[in-house]
Amino acid sequence: MSEKDLIEGCIRGKRKAQQLLYERYAANMLAVAARYSKSLEEAEDVLQEAFIKVFQKMNTYEGKATIGAWIKRIVINTALNNQRKKLYEHPMEEVGDSNYKDEQDILLSDFSFQELLEMIQALPVGCQMVFNLYAIEGYAHKEIAEQLQISEGTSKSQYARAKKLLKAQLLAEEKKAYEKAG
Template sequence: MLKPQLSNLDDLIRNCKTGNLQYQEMLYKHFYGYALGVCLRYLINRDDALEAANDAFIKAFKYLNTFKEGADFKPWFRKILVNTSLDYKRKNMRFNQAIEMTDTEQQTTYSSAVDQLSVKDILSLMKNLNETQHLVFNLYEIDGYTHKEIGEMLNIPESSSRTYLSRAKQILQNLLITHSIYTK
């Protein structure tokens, strides 16, 4: 059977909306690496990330008719990937009743060591954070969600999101100093 040829992503998406499996397979192959990368940031276990990525593709194909033609597909799909990963995490995570946390430590005004790192370095160090700190750091610093949005997503107060982020940054900074990764 001949594989369909397309000139651009808009054509591919338009044909996927018709339910044609060949075009859906092409879209899947085109965005598979991206999808897995996003899911791995939230779900450290590769098998869990694979499952979430595949579930996200299923959701994307199911709701592709809501995608506006001519819009940028990647941000639309990333939102599905993030939400699917968070749903999977929530399903497997034991969130005790959220307690509002207040940041009692004074914030420093100097540029932190975390700000000097590459994404790859940060992702490697993030393995040392607890699950909630990891999620909040990822959502805020990497995906650009606001503390209000994060609070709604994780069912925690907005102030707790800020505190989790602050503590995550402090932990990462201490790791950098401890492991001599940070150079002045």
């Protein structure tokens, strides 16, 4: 079934078209949701909620971006809304030095996707959201600040903190692997 037929079928509420669209995009979108979540279960909940929105709002899809990009945007927004609830309990604030310099190169290729995902998921909520939006999705700090309703300085400092925390995790894992091998 073509993408156009899938979209039209989803707009008409056809279950087969919805199932095919879900099957075509769910795995990739689960990976996106997982980057913004603290566990696989939470990511699955985000994915479920996002696809409900996709099917409810399919008639608003204008075709300006690919359907995959449109779905990804909904998944990210759903994940951010989910995490925003946690920010009320632990609000983001500007932290220390945003000019953090790397002391040593770390080869990310030495780590599996799952290991890197777990490191991102271990970040505090604010750092996790800003890191994903800036480093992975490519948003500018100004856009992140507007979307998360924080200052641009807070976005920058949360990103710097995320990098510092991730570097510490990467170094700790490298050290463990080195000690295990030696």
